[in-house]
Amino acid sequence: MRTFLFIMAIVMACCSSMGESKAASADEAGKVLVVYYSYTGNSRQIVQSLTDQIDADVMEIEPAEKGLQYEANNYALGMQLLNAINATPDAPDSYPAIDPVSITDLSGYDNIIIVTPLWWSQMAAIMQTYLFNYGPQMAGKHVGLIVSSHSSDIPQVVLDAKRLVPDAVWMGDALWIKASNHANRAALISNWIASLDFAQGQSSMDDKLYITIDGVTQSATLVDNAATRELMTRLRVAPITVTLNSSGGFEIWGALGFALPTSNEQVDAQPGDIALYNGSNICLFYGSNSWSYTRLGHIDDLNTSELRTFLKAGESNIGVTLSLAPGSPVKPGDVNGDGEVNISDVTALIDLLLSGETGTEMADVNNDGEVNISDVTSIIDMLLGGDV
Numbered sequence: 252m253r254t255f256l257f258i259m260a261i262v263m264a265c266c267s268s269m270g271e272s273k274a275a276s277a278d279e280a281g282k283v284l285v286v287y288y289s290y291t292g293n294s295r296q297i298v299q300s301l302t303d304q305i306d307a308d309v310m311e312i313e314p315a316e317k318g319l320q321y322e323a324n325n326y327a328l329g330m331q332l333l334n335a336i337n338a339t340p341d342a343p344d345s346y347p348a349i350d351p352v353s354i355t356d357l358s359g360y361d362n363i364i365i366v367t368p369l370w371w372s373q374m375a376a377i378m379q380t381y382l383f384n385y386g387p388q389m390a391g392k393h394v395g396l397i398v399s400s401h402s403s404d405i406p407q408v409v410l411d412a413k414r415l416v417p418d419a420v421w422m423g424d425a426l427w428i429k430a431s432n433h434a435n436r437a438a439l440i441s442n443w444i445a446s447l448d449f450a451q452g453q454s455s456m457d458d459k460l461y462i463t464i465d466g467v468t469q470s471a472t473l474v475d476n477a478a479t480r481e482l483m484t485r486l487r488v489a490p491i492t493v494t495l496n497s498s499g500g501f502e503i504w505g506a507l508g509f510a511l512p513t514s515n516e517q518v519d520a521q522p523g524d525i526a527l528y529n530g531s532n533i534c535l536f537y538g539s540n541s542w543s544y545t546r547l548g549h550i551d552d553l554n555t556s557e558l559r560t561f562l563k564a565g566e567s568n569i570g571v572t573l574s575l576a577p578g579s580p581v582k583p584g585d586v587n588g589d590g591e592v593n594i595s596d597v598t599a600l601i602d603l604l605l606s607g608e609t610g611t612e613m614a615d616v617n618n619d620g621e622v623n624i625s626d627v628t629s630i631i632d633m634l635l636g637g638d639v
């Protein structure tokens with residue numbers, strides 16, 4: 252009875268929190284890029300404080316023309332550059348040239364934070380050039396904005412950002428750090444981060460998959476496509492164990508137990524390649540084959556003979572576990588595959604049951620061949636009994 256009440260309390264807590272659509276925190280966020288421009292160093296210091304608090308790649312934008320003094324003659328050059336932009340904002344020539352950027356493909360980033368100075372109450376012209384060129388690539392991404400000014404308020408900078416990145420999903424209100432608050436920036440940034448709606452990893456896959464066969468684990472590098480993104484989403488919930496069989500003298504393959512999005516093409520599969528066949532079967536190659544597959548990735552660093560041994564070439568009923576963490580992932584009760592059995596596994600198991608996704612070995616806690624409510628009871632008994 253005690254166990255039943257405990258389960259019901261957890262199920263209710265789980266269901267009510269699902270209705271609230273909680274924003275992802277920085278800790279759970281997908282890959283973050285911080286892009287900044289800084290003329291006198293304040294924005295650079297802001298970026299330093301920001302990246303002390305979140306994991307992010309950082310890219311600095313620099314003007315092509317060096318040594319210019321934007322502040323000379325009562326900030327005249329800054330004004331002149333902005334006037335040119337404002338006269339014809341749709342013309343590329345209106346924007347001051349910038350150096351080539353180090354990251355030209357933003358597809359791997361889910362979240363982008365722009366850090367810019369304010370000039371004449373507008374976004375600094377140099378940052379406007381970058382966003383004019385790359386803002387379209389930020390469509391659909393979660394984008395945040397931090398503005399550094401001496402004292403002027405930032406509504407026009409926010410409008411500039413919205414003009415230049417029209418299809419962003421704004422992560423929250425822009426953060427304004429004026430000179431009198433600059434020393435307090437770490438605390439301001441910390442509060443701001445807590446308020447943001449970060450996107451969780453979608454396009455920014457961790458891109459490593461771990462394959463465990465008979466206690467031996469090998470890493471693999473995934474390609475980025477809709478199939479691997481969905482696979483990673485499933486693996487974030489729990490590792491997946493499948494039973495594969497040798498076939499054709501070149502692969503072990505078998506059903507995943509669910510379908511992934513396909514992007515089939517004629518593939519010359521090579522030893523080590525991992526592919527999706529017919530939408531719901533995984534193939535691990537120790538030889539070559541040309542067929543219509545969706546590419547998933549490639550097993551790292553094994554030669555053909557090592558691959559044959561690892562994949563048990565020629566054998567049948569090979570238990571293969573896919574996970575996001577190296578090492579043996581199989582620990583009954585460790586439903587979320589984080590290496591521990593604790594209350595978070597109860598929640599993970601309930602999420603699995605509610606989603607109807609039940610094909611994982613770790614979730615079959617009582618080892619009766621099925622994943623159902625009795626496994627929730629078993630985990631709770633394990634936790635209450637300290638048997639973890």
Ligand SMILES: Cc1cc2nc3c(=O)[nH]c(=O)nc-3n(C[C@H](O)[C@H](O)[C@H](O)COP(=O)(O)O)c2cc1C
Pocket residue numbers: 288289290291292293294295321322326328329330367368369370371372373399400401402403404
């Ligand atoms: C051309 C130019 C125009 C500026 N216009 C303003 C302004 O209108 N209002 C304001 O409060 N600060 C203004 N500033 C000051 C900067 O916004 C402020 O010093 C900011 O912190 C600079 O960031 P940075 O050190 O990263 O370049 C201006 C600075 C420059 C260079």
